[in-house]
Amino acid sequence: MTNSVSGWAPRTPDELRPWIAGIKALAVEEADPRKPFVQLPDPTTKVIVRSEGRGRPTLLVSGPRVRAAYHAGKRQVSCTEVRLAPGAVRPLLGVPAVDLVGRIVPLGALPGQAARQLAYELGRLEPEEVVARLADVLPGLLPTAVGGTRTELLRAAVAALSVRSGHIPGHVREVARELAVSERQLRNLFSEGVGLSPKHYARIDRVRAVLAHATELASAELAAVTGYYDQSHMTSDFRTLMGVPPRSYFTGRLPAPRACQVIDSQ
Structure with missing residues (x-):
């Protein structure tokens, strides 16, 4: 089946x-x-x-x-x-x-x-x-649209750290400087509004971009357009977040399935 x-x-x-x-x-x-x-x-x-x-x-x-x-x-x-x-x-x-x-x-x-x-x-x-x-x-x-300076800054930072067509994501320090906030302020914004640090958000977004475009680009090019230093950096991040290296994942050699996560009622 x-x-x-x-x-x-x-x-x-x-x-x-x-x-x-x-x-x-x-x-x-x-x-x-x-x-x-x-x-x-x-x-x-x-x-x-x-x-x-x-x-x-x-x-x-x-x-x-x-x-x-x-x-x-x-x-x-x-x-x-x-x-x-x-x-x-x-x-x-x-x-x-x-x-x-x-x-x-x-x-x-x-x-x-x-x-x-x-x-x-x-x-x-x-x-x-x-x-x-x-x-x-x-x-x-929610009669008032989500907005205000903090939310606008957060969404601008999310966009700057995200992989999208024609845009290679910036590094956290660069994004903070462009938005005229400290890295600590940026971390606080992400903790409140996203839940992750800016660095961890960017790391997940890059791996998701690799998954989305792996069949379209060679590994070296894929690493470059998703903001990695090189192919080795991409492979290391992929293994950490996905549990297996890219070659294993894309050939179906996946970790054994586990039971679904228990619902937290607290």
């Missing part, structure tokens, strides 16, 4: 863009428990609406994930992942992003009034209904 997985990215409504960086939907119809599902390192915090079989959905918040995880597959699972924009975690969930690193928490257990209201609004929906309902209720829960 092979895993049967379908995924798609619903359009993020304009009224959600101050808070939402993107939305992803995933459905698993059949799964081979011997073949792991890979959860990539991810610097973002996500609200997840997850359904298994015909049961009621589970509403979760998944904090930034600093390393890849390999899990055994489950059948008939569908979920919608709502990725929060930098600086949106505390206004929506009531906690700084750093408090959620490596954790999976029930949405309704978080202290933010908006989080509790979202848990109520989304608790009886199918995953495919989530986006439309978010567009209806979220602007009312």
